[in-house]
Amino acid sequence: MQKGVRDFLRILEQNEELVVVNKKVNPLHVSALISDSNKAVLLRDVDGYDMPIVGGLVRDTRKIALGLECRHDEIAQRLSNAIQNPVETVIVKDAPLKEIIIGEKDIDLTLLPQIMQHEKDGGPYIGSGVQFAVHETWGKDAGIYRHMFRTQNTMGVDFNSPNDIRLFYSDAYEKGKPLEMAVAIGLHPIELLAADCSAATGLYEMTIAGGLRKEPVEMIPCETIDVEVPANAEIVLECEVLPTGWTTDEGRYGEFHGISGDVKKNPVVKVKTITRRKDAIFHSLIMPWEVYGLGAPNRELQAYNILKAVRLRPKAIRTTVGSCNFFELIVALDNPKPGEGKAAITALMAMMGVKLITVVDDDIDIYDDEQVRWAVALRMQADKDVLIVSNLQAKHVDPSVRSSELPKGQMPTTSKMGIDATIPVGIPRKAYERLQYFNPDNVHLSDYLD
Ligand SMILES: Cc1cc2nc3c(=O)[nH]c(=O)nc-3n(C[C@H](O)[C@H](O)[C@H](O)COP(=O)(O)O)c2cc1C
Structure with a gap:
């Protein structure tokens, strides 16, 4: 089975679902270019950055089905089976993800190709990050949350919905402690689909990804926080969500319903370490398209379960x-x-x-x-x-x-x-x-x- 996003790009290319652009691209044009195609788009040369950007990876269920190696109308059922038959993760000791390790003093988030996605956005955003955290009672968790660029080593995060990582953060905040959290960029659609799954608190989404794969997801420990991340990630930000609470402006941002959202009050995330592949590929998840691809199987599964009940x-x-x-x-x-x-x-x-x-x-x-x-x-x-x-x-x-x-x-x-x-x-x-x-x-x- 395909492992990381690189295997998936090969499959997309074989199925004529990938457009490759070799010309130099203005970073402000990235979102319009990626949105201009129903295929995934790989921009090899983005002006000012040392890594290519890929977008539109999971913009429809046809592409997700290529990642899962099934038919598009089977995805929700595959997800349902995976939730019922999760597979524990395994730890590996080494991965290309550790080829470059950037310590706290050298963190410079402006070097990542975070881009302005929509005219009214409050700043550049990372849209494709999958967050990993651990709680002493509820165990391990993964979700997908956006990050707004703030300073060289801090970002915003949207913790406004009643999701699990918000629950972990609320608990840490009440105790006056930061929440250790890793952000993995450049994951395969299987891990993205599982992370978007509103699984019961305590059911670790990477075991659902294992259920989809029918084999364990390989995880690797972070360098500076007590959190594991998928070894196949392209880039990982090792972070702390600071115990400031919902005090800092975050937004505006183009939301899933195709309209710009309001400015919200949200916590601040401090980046402590970055690990990455030497030739890392940056997944730029442009709102709203890829949310549609990821959201559909989850929504359809919920409806299926209600009707069966x-x-x-x-x-x-x-x-x-x-x-x-x-x-x-x-x-x-x-x-x-x-x-x-x-x-x-x-x-x-x-x-x-x-x-x-x-x-x-x-x-x-x-x-x-x-x-x-x-x-x-x-x-x-x-x-x-x-x-x-x-x-x-x-x-x-x-x-x-x-x-x-x-x-x-x-x-x-x-x-x-x-x-x-x-x-x-x-x-x-x-x-x-x-x-x-x-x-x-x-x-x-x-x-x-x-
Ligand atoms: C691309 C994408 C971006 C998302 N961004 C956010 C976000 O910024 N804030 C949020 O509350 N939920 C967001 N979600 C939904 C959560 O990822 C989803 O509810 C997930 O189940 C949360 O996981 P958790 O409850 O394990 O933390 C996003 C989903 C996708 C697919």
Whole structure:
């Protein structure tokens, strides 16, 4: 199986999913260049930096599937199996990651190709860092958090959501201690996908990565903090999150929903040591595209588990890129019985942020928008099959929920809609028999061309 990001780049290239740029690139143009392609983009020569930048690595599930060596519609299920069958990590003693070790006095974060991603960003950001930390009670943890450049040896971090590393930090902060944390840059999609997984506190995401790999992830100890990182990382920042609390401005930054977020109060991270490969490749994760690729399997898995819990039979589930792979779900049910389409809708409305759900039968390919539209056009009766429910939990970043008009601390609510586009009760499947051409599997236009 592929190990690090270099193996993955080779696979992307073999599958024509990588564009390589050899010309010198202005750092301010990096985000526009990477966003201009559906393929991953490797910029070999970025003006002012001694390392290439790669971006768009996990911008869609097609690429993640290449990393997992499976079909794109199998990713969520693979993730589910890995969560149920985690594999312990192993420690290795040496790795190219230790080829260069930069000590505290020589740290200069301006040497890393952190770039300004969006016009309104408050500064250059590292978007691809995976953070590793350990807690005496909850064990080891990995997550993905952004870092805003602050000074030569300090960065911001966004610890505003109720995630595990925030929990570790809150505990350290209450004790007046810094939290030791390593930031690994340049990881394979398997480790990225696992790190983005909202696993139960105490379930170490790198054991989920091991479950996806069906072999242990190789970890290597840091030099100056008591934390391990994947040995295949390109660059690692060994850090302390200072016990200052949420006191320093961080942001603005282009958020996952494609809109610039507000300035937030966040902690400060001090970088103590940097270890890196001599020929390190810097993964520049440009928001929002790669969050969509990583977020989709996690979101689809959550929906799958909800439907299974209420004894429905999901055949396929997908989020849509247009909805930031977050706000919309399309579900195919296996031979749905009367009432099951609407049962699926009401169950999935409980997912925070999901605003639009379409449920179809298993004869519809949910990855083909035209087929889904066809089902909606011919199987839905709006007065019977559209469910609208008001005042459900909302994601605060959605401008239409008017979070800013609410009293401080009050969570916004939203209305949600579900479309039951399964075949209506009493109409036989035969009524939807599709047109067939004569012998379509054996008749090909290409055979008739000169
Ligand atoms: C590219 C990317 C960037 C992310 N940045 C942040 C962030 O800055 N702050 C945050 O709270 N969550 C962020 N997330 C979501 C967390 O990584 C995710 O919730 C993860 O499960 C947290 O892990 P933990 O609970 O083990 O700490 C990001 C996710 C991705 C894919």
